[in-house]
Amino acid sequence: EVRLVESGGGLVQPGGSLRLSCVVSGFIFSDYYVDWLRRAPGKGLEWIGRSRNRARGYSTNYAASVKGRFTVSRDDSRNSLYLQMNNLKTEDSAMYYCARTDINIFKDFDFWGQGTLVTVS
């Protein structure tokens, strides 16, 4: 069974930092792209950043809204994805999700975690 479980959310002051984790199971983590996404209260889904797989050199991409402040990283030996968030702003308050992408069949975000809540206040 494919599972993604996020953790690390909480309350942080503006300008502060937080590190989110996503532990996965049920698939070969190193074969997949993994992404972070979020949904703020009263707003829609927003993509934040991507970590490609080992075959693609673990390259990353970021949304303009977080570039330079957020960093996506992964540790395949721990089946874990991370999101380091620095210089947090009130508008970063949201439920944060990690999701898997099977790039071989262009299946973006086919499995998601339940999310971890970040409040910047």
Next chain:
Amino acid sequence: QSVLTQPPSASGTPGQRVIISCSGSSSNIGAQGVNWYQHLPGTAPKLLIYHNDQRPSGVPDRFSASKSGTSASLAISGLRSEDETDYYCAVWDGNVGGFLFGGGTKLTVL
């Protein structure tokens, strides 16, 4: 304001067919596969359609989608009360170098 444009709301009665549109540009919908997601706040979003018209296993065939040029659409037939939630289109944008989501469409089953 999203680069991908969806109607903010849609509605239908049980059993009806509803279509949700998603309008983009040549750098996103016109060049890449479109995905559709269903999201009830407080739960994990769910992939409904990937690569324009492909349905993952477990998604009912009441859900279908298509793409033409720089626009895409999601059709839900045989509308059911449990379909009442938010729907999003999403696609990679080559100019932006990232994924874009539509603003979301809130579907109400009357």
